[in-house]
Structure formats: structure tokens, C-alpha cells
Amino acid sequence: MVTASHEEVMETSMEAAWSRVLERLRTEFDDSVFNSWFKPLALVNIEEGCAIMAAPTRFMRNWLEANYADRIRSAWRCENDTVSEIKLIVLSGFTASEGPRPAAGREDKAPNSPQKNHRQNSKSRIIEGQESEFGAPLDPRFTFESFVVGKSNELAYAAARRVAENKDVHFNPLFLHSGVGLGKTHLMHAIAWANREIFPDRRVVYLSAEQFMYQFISSIRYKDTMSFKQKFRSVDLLMIDDLQFIANKQSTQEEFFHTFNALIDHSRQVVISADRSPTDMEGIEERIRSRLGWGLVADIHPTEYELRLGILQQKANKVPEVEISLQVLEFLARRITSNVRELEGALNRMIAHATLIGRPITLEMTQQVLQDLLRANVRRVSIDEIQRKVADYFNIRLADLLSSRRARAVARPRQVAMYLAKKMTSKSLPEIGRQFGGRDHTTVMHAVKRINELRLSDSVLEEDIQHLERMFGT
Numbered sequence: 001m002v003t004a005s006h007e008e009v010m011e012t013s014m015e016a017a018w019s020r021v022l023e024r025l026r027t028e029f030d031d032s033v034f035n036s037w038f039k040p041l042a043l044v045n046i047e048e049g050c051a052i053m054a055a056p057t058r059f060m061r062n063w064l065e066a067n068y069a070d071r072i073r074s075a076w077r078c079e080n081d082t083v084s085e086i087k088l089i090v091l092s093g094f095t096a097s098e099g100p101r102p103a104a105g106r107e108d109k110a111p112n113s114p115q116k117n118h119r120q121n122s123k124s125r126i127i128e129g130q131e132s133e134f135g136a137p138l139d140p141r142f143t144f145e146s147f148v149v150g151k152s153n154e155l156a157y158a159a160a161r162r163v164a165e166n167k168d169v170h171f172n173p174l175f176l177h178s179g180v181g182l183g184k185t186h187l188m189h190a191i192a193w194a195n196r197e198i199f200p201d202r203r204v205v206y207l208s209a210e211q212f213m214y215q216f217i218s219s220i221r222y223k224d225t226m227s228f229k230q231k232f233r234s235v236d237l238l239m240i241d242d243l244q245f246i247a248n249k250q251s252t253q254e255e256f257f258h259t260f261n262a263l264i265d266h267s268r269q270v271v272i273s274a275d276r277s278p279t280d281m282e283g284i285e286e287r288i289r290s291r292l293g294w295g296l297v298a299d300i301h302p303t304e305y306e307l308r309l310g311i312l313q314q315k316a317n318k319v320p321e322v323e324i325s326l327q328v329l330e331f332l333a334r335r336i337t338s339n340v341r342e343l344e345g346a347l348n349r350m351i352a353h354a355t356l357i358g359r360p361i362t363l364e365m366t367q368q369v370l371q372d373l374l375r376a377n378v379r380r381v382s383i384d385e386i387q388r389k390v391a392d393y394f395n396i397r398l399a400d401l402l403s404s405r406r407a408r409a410v411a412r413p414r415q416v417a418m419y420l421a422k423k424m425t426s427k428s429l430p431e432i433g434r435q436f437g438g439r440d441h442t443t444v445m446h447a448v449k450r451i452n453e454l455r456l457s458d459s460v461l462e463e464d465i466q467h468l469e470r471m472f473g474t
């Protein structure tokens with residue numbers, strides 16, 4: 001049974017407010033406009049002052065966003081002063097039984113209670129369990145062919161390929177994690193494309209954890225959790241992107257866990273991505289967290305220079321009409337180290353610039369056009385990032401790394417993290433001490449000295465540190 005008491009309690013008052021908002025919009029617009037655009041909307045949830053409404057198609061969502069967002073927002077504000085913002089999302093998989101229709105308006109003349117009417121309509125229009133309809137669309141650019149492989153992502157890439165090409169499950173789930181813009185979403189889409197091509201009959205579903213949550217909540221609101229469960233349990237390969245989103249969201253977590261277990265128990269493949277490793281997922285229940293790590297956990301490290309250059313070359317080759325010298329590409333690869341998304345952004349800006357002025361791109365031009373980006377990309381490693389990576393590397397909890405526990409298994413990694421913090425950031429000893437659970441600067445000093453000594457005498461530790469330094473792309 002689904003536990004959703006909170007949502008259920010909220011339901012009645014939300015429903016009433018939503019009916020009033022719809023009524024207000026109905027009086028403000030022509031019948032045809034109202035029926036085409038507002039009537040097919042469904043209220044998904046109200047959270048933190050934001051009313052989340054779902055449109056059945058991307059097209060409708062975009063149109064509403066572009067043309068009517070202000071009016072919807074003010075209708076909400078008039079009817080319910082706890083709502084100050086709105087959000088429009090797409091929930092494919094529910095049939096817009098009264099979606100945009102040129103001759104709309106005819107069936108609408110009945111002077112019945114509008115609230116009742118609305119309730120019935122919403123119910124029939126929400127998620128009817130159509131297959132393959134409920135995933136998010138896939139980006140055609142995100143394929144294995146366009147993914148450049150280097151040291152930092154080779155494990156994740158190999159694992160993704162294996163999942164895509166094999167019918168038999170080898171590691172379940174595959175858990176991909178990394179900072180932003182390093183290729184998690186790209187790899188997941190690539191798995192879906194490749195898998196569909198090799199096994200056309202398999203049901204592959206990709207969606208973000210956020211979309212999973214919205215679909216779940218709306219299935220509760222429209223008392224349709226059975227079909228929600230059914231449809232998610234019937235896929236062969238389920239991929240959920242950015243799982244960290246459901247941290248601290250109790251009932252969604254619970255439901256995700258059931259879905260996850262059901263699929264794994266039936267040997268269906270699950271792929272998950274997040275911005276951190278399972279052990280570091282705070283706000284996720286322990287039993288879920290531990291199960292997430294049962295399969296293969298692959299992290300994508302910050303990019304190294306060769307990979308960045310490879311990516312730039314690949315992208316530049318796709319626009320042969322614009323001339324970009326190797327020197328410029330090398331410069332960008334050296335200077336833009338944050339993530340691939342920014343790297344691509346930089347290249348795109350240069351390409352746009354070159355197209356506009358109709359001259360080949362020079363190094364001076366690059367420096368000038370990208371001034372702001374280059375300034376922001378002086379390689380900064382944060383203490384937080386160091387702590388997370390080190391905890392991860394030594395397989396201990398971040399909380400333990402920051403605790404006052406003196407056990408060797410956590411004390412040594414803590415010293416390593418302090419050492420790296422001193423070496424790779426410009427933070428002072430007291431500042432570093434503060435970020436390590438409020439320790440004294442002498443403790444940090446001692447750690448730095450100790451690790452310096454150990455690097456000379458302890459070859460295993462020396463190797464660990466070299467490995468860690470590589471992970472930070474330095």
C-alpha cells in the first residue's frame with residue numbers, strides 16, 4: 001500500500017483551489033482559448049509556494065509558458081495566497097481527452113457544477129498506463145559514437161556499453177555518478193539508443209527522478225497508483241537520472257524503492273545516475289542507499305587535458321565550414337577545465353562569433369570573446385569536493401571523515417583530505433580546520449606534515465595520493 005497521507009490530506013484543499021483558478025481563467029478567456037489550453041492542464045502538486053501543473057505535451061507546455069504563464073500565475077495568486085510561483089511540466093502518458101481541438105467548446109455548455117466536471121475529466125485523462133509513453137524524450141546527439149572516451153570516464157563508458165549490448169544483466173543496478181556536465185545524461189541516452197537498436201522489442205524507459213516523482217504524485221492524486229506501479233514494473237530497462245532529487249522526499253523514495261526492488265528481483269536492468277556516490281547520498285534511507293551500491297558503481301572523474309582536446313576536436317569537425325586552428329582548441333582545452341558543458345559552450349560561442357564576422361578564429365579573438373569564462377575557470381577545487389572524493393576513494397562515509405573519530409580507518413583519510421585541501425586550494429590553515437568539523441589550525445598543520453613524511457616512506461599511500469590528485473585533473 002502506498003503511504004501518502006500528507007498528499008492525501010493536501011488533496012482536498014488543493015483541488016478546491018485549483019477549481020477556483022480554473023474558474024477564474026474561464027471567465028478571463030474565450031471558450032475556445034480556455035478549452036484548448038487551460039482545460040487540459042492538471043494540477044500535480046503545490047510545494048513551497050509553487051503550483052506545479054502538467055500539460056500533456058511538450059508543445060502545449062511551451063505554448064502556455066510563452067503566452068499564458070503570467071495570467072496563470074496571477075490567477076493563482078488571487079485564489080490562493082500561499083502560491084506565489086507556478087511551474088509547468090510535461091507529463092506524457094496521460095491522454096488529453098479534451099486536448100487542443102479546433103472546434104472545442106460544444107460539449108462544454110452544460111451548466112453543471114464545474115468542480116465535479118473537472119474532477120471527472122482529470123481522472124480520465126491522467127496516466128492510462130500506455131507503454132513507452134511515459135519516459136522523457138531522448139536527445140539524438142547523445143550516442144556512444146559521439147562520446148569521447150578518456151581515462152576519467154572509461155569505466156563508466158565500458159559499463160554503459162555492456163549494459164546496452166547485453167540482454168543478460170551483469171551488474172544491477174549500474175550506478176553512475178559525477179559532478180555536473182561530465183556526461184552522465186549523455187551515457188544514459190546512449191544506452192537507450194543502442195539498446196533499442198539491438199533489441200527493438202525491449203521496453204526501455206529513461207526519465208529524471210524529478211519526473212518520476214511528479215508522475216508518482218499525480219497517480220496518487222488521481223487515485224491511479226495501480227497503473228503507475230504496473231507501467232514501471234513492466235519495463236526491461238529503467239534509467240533514472242539525477243536520483244539525488246528524491247533525497248528527503250519520503251513517499252517518492254519509498255515508491256522508487258519498491259519499483260527498484262521489483263525490477264531487480266525480475267532481472268530487469270536498472271541504471272541510475274546521481275551527483276554523488278550511494279554512500280554519500282544524504283536524505284536517502286539507509287536500506288535504499290545500501291542497495292543502490294549492490295551493482296556496479298562507476299564514477300566519472302573531472303576531465304583530463306587529452307579528453308578535453310578530443311571532445312573539442314570532435315565537435316569542431318562537425319562544423320567544417322568554420323576554421324578553428326589546433327592552437328585555439330589546445331588553448332581552450334587547457335583553460336576550460338570545469339566540465340564538458342562549459343567546454344562545449346565556449347566552443348559554440350567561438351563558432352557563432354566566427355560565423356558572424358566571417359573570419360577564421362584566432363587566439364586573440366578567443367581570449368577576448370571568452371574573457372568572462374576564462375576568468376571563472378582558473379582551476380578551483382573546493383574543500384567540499386576534496387572531502388567527498390577522499391571519503392569516496394577510501395570507502396568511508398563523508399560524515400565519518402568530518403567527525404572526531406580517531407580510528408585509523410578514518411583518521412588517515414581525514415589527514416589526506418586536509419593535506420590535499422592545503423595543497424590544492426588557496427584556503428588558510430584555520431579556514432581548512434573550520435571546514436573539517438571545526439578543528440584547530442595546528443591539527444591541519446600536523447596532518448600536512450605527517451602526510452608529507454608518509455609519502456616518502458609508505459608507497460601504498462603515495463600511490464593513493466597520486467591517484468587522488470589525478471582524479472582532480474591536476
Ligand code: ADP
Binds near residue numbers: 142149178181182183
Ligand atoms: P551530466 O548529466 O553529467 O551533468 P551531460 O551528460 O549533460 O552531463 O553532459 C554535458 C554535455 O557535455 C553534453 O552536451 C554532453 O554531450 C557533453 N559531454 C560530456 N561528456 C562527453 C564526452 N566524453 N564526449 C562528448 N561529449 C561529452
Ligand code: MG
Binds near residue numbers: 184
Ligand atoms: Mg545530467
